[in-house]
Amino acid sequence: MDVILFLIFAVVAVVCAINVVVQTHPISSALSLVGVMGSLAVLYLLLGAEFIAAAQVIVYAGAIMVLFVFVIMLLNAGAETKKGRSYLIPGAPLLIVFLGLMAYYVQRYLFPESAVVRFGGFTGGGPKDIGNALFTTYLLPFEVTSILILVAIIGAVVLARKEIE
Amino acid sequence: MELLDSFIFITLIKAAVVLAVLLTTLAYLQWVERKVIAHVQVRPGPYRVGPHGLLQPVADIVKLLTKEDLLPPYVNKPLYLLAPFLAISMALLSISVIPFGPEIKVGPVTTWMQLTDLNIGVLFILAVSSMGVYGIALAGWASNNKYALIGGLRSSAQMISYELPMSLAIAAPLLISNTLSLRELVMSQAGGIFHWNILHGPFPQIISFIIFMIAAFAETNRVPFDLPEAENELVAGFHTEYSSMKFASFFMAEYANMITVSAMATLLFLGGWMAPWPVAWGANLVPTVIFAIAGVTALYHGANPARKRDKLTLPVFGIIFLIIAGVFLLPIVQSWLLPLFWFAAKTGAILFLFMWVRATLPRFRYDQLMGFTWKFLFPVAMLNLLVTSFLVAWTTK
Amino acid sequence: MQLWLIPILPLAGFLINGIFGRRFSKSLVNTVAIGSVVLSFLWVLKTIFAMGDLNTSIEEHYFTWIQSGTIDIGCDFLVDRLTIVMLLVVTGIGSLIHVYSIGYMSHEGGYYRFFAYMNLFMFFMLVLVLGANFLLLFVGWEGVGLCSYLLIGFYFDKKFATDAGNKAFIVNRIGDFGFSLAMFYIFKNFGSLDFDKVFHQAASAPEWVLTTIGLLLMVGACGKSAQIPLYVWLPDAMAGPTPVSALIHAATMVTAGVYMTARSWVIFTHAPGAMDVIAIVGILTAFLAATIGLAQNDIKKVFAYSTVSQLGYMFVGIGSGAFSAGIYHLVTHAFFKALLFLGAGSVIHALSGEQDLRNMGGLRKKIPITFWTMVCAWVAISGVPPFSGFFSKDAILLAAYQHSPAIYWIGVVTAGMTAFYVSRAMFMTFFGSYRGKAHPHESPAVMWVPLAVLAALSLAGGWLFPIPAFLKAMFPAFEEAENHMLMYISVLAGFGGIGLAYLMYLRKPGMADSLAQTFKAPYQLIYNKYFVDEIYSATVVRPLIGGSRMVLWKGVDAGLIDGIVNGVGARCRDVGSVLRLLQSGNIRSYATWVLFGSVALLVAMGLLGGLPR
């Protein structure tokens, strides 16, 4: 059951991710990315990360990607034009080597087959656990992050104001 | 027996029941709304199809299904088709975690009147409702029509903006109940009206409830926040280019969302299926009394010779109501019918509020709408959350 | 005891006036500034009464200021009899001068600024006096230096005022350098800077250590208290407003060096060599400054050199081992010199800014209150018995005689000269006929009331405040030999000076000029202050500037350092012109390089065995 779930959503995620890369229109890419994020949310649930799964959907899919879609609509961006040099020649081989090495190392060295994931094998990812860790061990990063967000809001407002002038 | 006990089988049954009831409700909600608005405006409303227009929804569905399904040539086809599907599925998805009543025994099976209980149920609903934006935004964009696009943009901006005060308003009662599971949320409000979160100490969540309701109106694109479909500016907004069943999907999505937020308000603030006062004070008799009064009233009006058109229907209705009043007295069904009655009554009251507001209030201007949430609603919700958390921290040692 | 209130009140005054003063009315500024200082004075009185018999000292610890390794310095205040004397002088005379300033500064710009600085000065001076360790004393020491700089340069639109401020600041740095070294050395040897700990161990320390510390402290004291060779800043410091001259450059700040050496008496009594140096420096300063004072024509300059000379006296007292006599003279000097300065200020105020003695004269009738108060100061500084200056000067000279008769005799001559130049200034100001153009007018009551109070103190302060008896328990016993002969000689010297001045400036007005013609060379020498400024300029300042310009700037900086920096820059540019080709501004090419780098890292990880087996 776990394996089936994993396979379904892994395949969905990979297909959507490939779609992100190959689609020429940004809005198709954006929707594919939402698909990736949705499948990842399910995989998070499988890994016992309930809160992160919900946050993934709310924050990533529900807020960040909506913002992307919004901007794409606002700019009425069309399909991209093919001009400038292509980086397929140096990029693709490097990428394949990169992926191959990563996969090889992961399989061969870091995590042998014996380490497995079962649904329910880890239950420490509920909102209570996250909250406890967030407001004790990670209090300082949390506060710093809120300042970062404040700065980002101000930055976005400033950037957006400029164009009104 | 083994089949009945299996988790999947029971869930399937429950899903089927809930879906059937929900879809019927959706169809009839439309009829109810037309009736309510008509009566507010002192006219009879749908009256021709069936007694008191009761078959009107059926006629509507038939009409929509048989209409030509127009596919404009200039649209972005995949997204154009995806949008209504997204809208309706996201709207229906949230129902799955809403509890309608307590644990009941139906024959040999003991089960909750809820499809499934997540311990992050509230977050789930927030997540799903935030995904609902896509349906509208994509519909607006894929239509390749300026009215639709503006409607879609307005809608997404509005929904993102109102999600913030809404989330903050939801967070406050959660602090009091100290859980994210909708089932436990209701359980924590047992014991009468003063244990409901709207009146519960240490800080009654009345402000929170009002903010939630205002945000809910905006989230569902209802009057007075229905700018995405303001017909005098934008024709029909994001669904200008949609017809037939796809148009109906958006319509159903809107009503399904209304039901969801009303149910959420009931669960979060109004104690879900809990009765407002103890059984000892006659809580179990309330539905009987209400239906009895309704039945008697119907009979009385039916006997009035001036109402010629209703001389058959009203007495029939009266008798049906009286029978229902009697059913509520049966001890076998009371255990599940009473919670269901309270849940439906509270949700229905809020739905009535939606319709009432639609019949009476004018529409906001767009900048007022945005200014209202960012400059007023959001700070107030923030303040309310702060006060609540301080008081909760104060009172819990 | 709440000792912290004493300095905090003026600090609060400074903050209030400094921040909001611009918007305040003058009367509000006055209320804040004077109120804070007077409250501080009252709190000092309250503290003294609360202390009872004053035989035990009080130390209050507020917080640990610096804690690093073995250094542990607290913010501690200490009150004993010595501190009480200083506190009374500082807050008492400070209050009077603040009141006086209302009148004197009433027509000046930057009114609030003046009072803010004065309050800040009071704060630092009180910290200096109250501090229970050398570092806290040093904080006050530097703070009063800062305020002195700010107030000398108060008229910052006049170049000579800012120059004088700079001069005071820079010359003081030399002294502070010595003081800092002394502190380092004290810490190195005693492991602490707290007075009680240091002095507790000092008695058993080797003599050469104490001598070194004593001499370094002496350098610090020389800077702050304007002793040879660092006295040159004080006469120039008269560029500031006259109340500043009275408060900072006569009564309080310049005596900080005396206070500091008296405070460190344990170190000095065990270092006779350092004591001798102090005595010699003191008497030389007293004598040389007095000679310069003979020929000055600026009324404030006369008193400035007089201050230097009197400070020299105090050091003679310290150096002779008569610490209480030095402090005694510090107190009486604070009375009469503050009075002289304030009186001079009153004269200057009356003449609308005229400071040259040659343009005064005959003011006795026109400004009688000023005249009579200044007469009190005159008799006090001249050592006329039984006024305050007589007692303290006599105590010092007696001690000096026991130490070394030579010092005594120079001191007597100096006393005569002191009487002479003060009399000269008095005669040229108040007697004879008026030679100026301005229309003199008497000062308002806010100015002459403080003058009157100070006059009373100058007259009676000597026997009203028997400082040596008061401080007897503080310092080692000093045998005051009763020697009436010596007393008569010094009194005689004083009267001689007055008489000579009377003869030269009132009886035969031409005599001074003819004498100056006759002894042209010595006259020019003292008129030009022994050319000390010029000598310093030629021997220290110019070589320093020249060296900096030629060696450090042209040679080291422009040649060596710029050469290296420019060379590095040029090479970087060469390398950069090659590497520039990589920076296309194209994000995707950067990304490709990053990817290349990560692949390289992964490969290296596999090859070099960074992976677990």
Place this chain on the structure above:
Amino acid sequence: MMNAVPISWFLTLSAILFALGVAGFLFRRNIITVFMSIELMLNAVNLSFVTFSYQHKEVSGHLFTFFVMVVAAAEAAVGLAIILTVFKGRSTLNIDDVNSMKH
């Protein structure tokens, strides 16, 4: 058929998603798509974090993921504002045309 998923599968999936994100970054020319590729890479890394968290039965990985999300939200706000400004100034979304600070 086994009933549990090897952890290495999750990590391999993460690597694949990351590589696809890199590919998007390298091969696409639209600024918005490039930006979305970055988000894809961040998501891939998040998956790794959550997986590690499972492996060690420790909540820290979730926290890192949470912070990544928050920072990504901030980044999206500022980044999209920059994209808007760039587009207003140069009327192009092609990343190769945006190769100088001045315009």
